[in-house]
Amino acid sequence: MAQNPDNLLNNRNIKPTAMRELVLKVLTEQTTAISLAELEHKFHKADKVTLFRTLKTFEENKLIHSIDDGTGSVKYALCTESCQCNPDDLHVHFFCTLCHHTFCLNDIPIPSVNLPVHFNLESISMVVKGICSNCKK
Amino acid sequence: MAQNPDNLLNNRNIKPTAMRELVLKVLTEQTTAISLAELEHKFHKADKVTLFRTLKTFEENKLIHSIDDGTGSVKYALCTESCQCNPDDLHVHFFCTLCHHTFCLNDIPIPSVNLPVHFNLESISMVVKGICSNCKK
DNA sequence: AAAGTTCATGCAACCAAGTTGCAAAGTTAC
DNA sequence: GTAACTTTGCAACTTGGTTGCATGAACTTT
Numbered sequence: 377m378a379q380n381p382d383n384l385l386n387n388r389n390i391k392p393t394a395m396r397e398l399v400l401k402v403l404t405e406q407t408t409a410i411s412l413a414e415l416e417h418k419f420h421k422a423d424k425v426t427l428f429r430t431l432k433t434f435e436e437n438k439l440i441h442s443i444d445d446g447t448g449s450v451k452y453a454l455c456t457e458s459c460q461c462n463p464d465d466l467h468v469h470f471f472c473t474l475c476h477h478t479f480c481l482n483d484i485p486i487p488s489v490n491l492p493v494h495f496n497l498e499s500i501s502m503v504v505k506g507i508c509s510n511c512k513k
Numbered sequence: 514m515a516q517n518p519d520n521l522l523n524n525r526n527i528k529p530t531a532m533r534e535l536v537l538k539v540l541t542e543q544t545t546a547i548s549l550a551e552l553e554h555k556f557h558k559a560d561k562v563t564l565f566r567t568l569k570t571f572e573e574n575k576l577i578h579s580i581d582d583g584t585g586s587v588k589y590a591l592c593t594e595s596c597q598c599n600p601d602d603l604h605v606h607f608f609c610t611l612c613h614h615t616f617c618l619n620d621i622p623i624p625s626v627n628l629p630v631h632f633n634l635e636s637i638s639m640v641v642k643g644i645c646s647n648c649k650k
Numbered sequence: 651a652a653a654g655t656t657c658a659t660g661c662a663a664c665c666a667a668g669t670t671g672c673a674a675a676g677t678t679a680c
Numbered sequence: 681g682t683a684a685c686t687t688t689g690c691a692a693c694t695t696g697g698t699t700g701c702a703t704g705a706a707c708t709t710t
Contacts (some may be wrong), residue, residue: 494646509631
């Protein structure tokens with residue numbers, strides 16, 4: 377079932393302002409995760425801080441998740457509708473060293489690890505680096 | 514077989530200067546990974562840039578590896594003697610959200626993942642966040 | 651509908667981590 | 681000893697992220 381933008385926002389208890397709808401629209405159009413700087417370039421007029429806070433609001437309300445792919449700039453991507461960002465909801469990310477795009481491998485859950493005794497798990501991040509299928513051609 | 518510092522440096526083709534020996538000594542004394550800023554605090558007189566370049570030299574020659582634990586500052590830890598930083602050599606890292614220390618779980622190799630077709634693997638990073646055994650007590 | 655409250659936005663300025671350029675000091679080769 | 685190269689130290693800069701504060705929009709209360 378497709379969701380219109382306002383539903384997506386309302387479902388996550390985010391007040392749907394014009395700005396937020398615009399940002400959400402850009403996010404839904406991405407096939408790879410996007411950084412704050414890249415997001416900024418998509419707008420001619422918007423302020424970096426506003427976009428930053430918009431992303432933060434989205435993240436706090438689990439509409440998007442952030443990915444630290446090791447490039448020095450955090451990337452953001454939409455969560456699936458049912459995502460609660462629990463360890464079970466997490467998936468592997470892939471960073472292409474050629475095109476520098478960061479992919480959500482939504483179909484690849486993070487494999488479980490057996491931690492040493494008395495280590496307590498809260499979350500896991502797994503980033504694979506290599507060449508993506510586009511660049512491989 | 515224990516290695517003296519100069520051997521460790523020579524084995525990795527790093528010219529053993531006084532500075533490098535001091536940095537290596539500090540690194541061998543750590544039980545958890547250390548950031549550039551933390552390393553700087555271990556010295557009263559050393560320059561941040563020199564330490565930065567020393568770490569970079571060490572990393573390029575695979576004496577140490579860097580860990581991006583998502584805190585915004587990269588951590589460094591000694592490699593095992595045989596490490597070539599290939600995917601097979603990599604281990605899981607653990608970041609404690611209480612004491613903010615980053616552990617090398619040398620005994621826990623990164624589980625393999627089946628990438629989508631035509632995705633090519635170069636390296637993987639896996640960081641688990643939670644509470645370490647020390648803080649759990 | 652005016653006044654008050656709350657939340658969102660925009661600008662300026664700041665901060666931390668990492669990085670570069672260059673000159674001085676040290677080391678090695680001849 | 682001098683030339684060539686490497687390492688170190690200082691200054692200064694870049695980038696990404698973040699805070700403070702004032703303005704502006706929206707919503708409430710009367």
